[in-house]
Amino acid sequence: MPKTQDRTPKSERTRAAILDAARATFAELGYDRATVRDIAARASIDPAMVIRYFGSKDGLFARATAFDLKLPDLSRVSPGRRGQALVAHFLDVWEGDAGGGGMTILLRAAATDPEAADRMREIFASQVAPAMLPGAGRAEVARRAGLVATQMLGLAFCRYVLRLPPVVAMTREEIIGSVGPTVQRYLG
Amino acid sequence: MPKTQDRTPKSERTRAAILDAARATFAELGYDRATVRDIAARASIDPAMVIRYFGSKDGLFARATAFDLKLPDLSRVSPGRRGQALVAHFLDVWEGDAGGGGMTILLRAAATDPEAADRMREIFASQVAPAMLPGAGRAEVARRAGLVATQMLGLAFCRYVLRLPPVVAMTREEIIGSVGPTVQRYLG
DNA sequence: TTGAAAAGTCAACAAGTGTTGATTTATGCG
């Protein structure tokens, strides 16, 4: 019997395996088309375990899409580079996330699942909007955050979901150079 | 027996009714969640008829998402207003389309259905990219079209799919004024 | 009016879904 030298309890290991498989599968297929059996197969486990550990497919999805944008404090960035800094940060979040695309999962799902759309709006309200610099009225700040969202979500949609060839072909630096000024202007 | 004075054959009328119901249902629920039974119910008809008239759910979806962007010839627009003109045109297409959102249907579906994503890319290649003004190399033109797509699809996603409050709240004129310059810059 | 073709209805199918309970296997502490 091959004893893994992993000290974590067995249950935690399979729990993590399910979560990883779920993230990968949701990212690839979206919420509706990713079946519990798909996820279980990818984790080399019985479908019943998925339910046993997370209660339901919905519950699993909720766990799989919990994440933190960790947006930087823009007031600490030199005023002329805030747009570029924000774009660079978003690219980091989307490209380098563990488990295969936490943000991509939610973006995909939000197109069809009302609950996922709710979560997306909630993230916008609690993480993106507050990252805007104060100055103008509350409505104006919200408007600016909304404009930033249109550009950043559109970029993510074209690059990671739709995989539009010219957008996929762009390098990180090209994107920062092209889209940065847009965000910079939206910031006010 | 109330005789409608409609001269069109009965079959054409129900065919149109199914198509209308399909567009509305697909726009509301997306491809996966919109069932043939839903569509049939909305058209006050038997589910079997949907298949009888369009062969399959896929076939119906293909018919429901056939549309033409009718992009304007930018070379006829004064150089300083091309961005705004393009944004205004997209807003017209999205907001004023018959049957409840042809573009919205495809945008929603493209997030999960690979075939819909294909169609979206095809529309980009055949309608959006050619609308760009020539001048630089082929790759540069494609890049510009891609950037325009990120902004316009992002706007549509936030406003019509995600329904992000501040983006929904913006008026047509506000959008043209804010997003127009972005597109203008992407055009070259 | 009559009768063949078109349009519409009905019930059912086969496949796939999330989920559950009983049962078996493995774990890890005393």
Added chain:
DNA sequence: CGCATAAATCAACACTTGTTGACTTTTCAA
């Protein structure tokens, strides 16, 4: 080691899906 408990498996459920074929009703030209 032994054994209670947790973990994993298996088979099956209730339900929904797209799709089909047999049947009935309506349409409409001859």
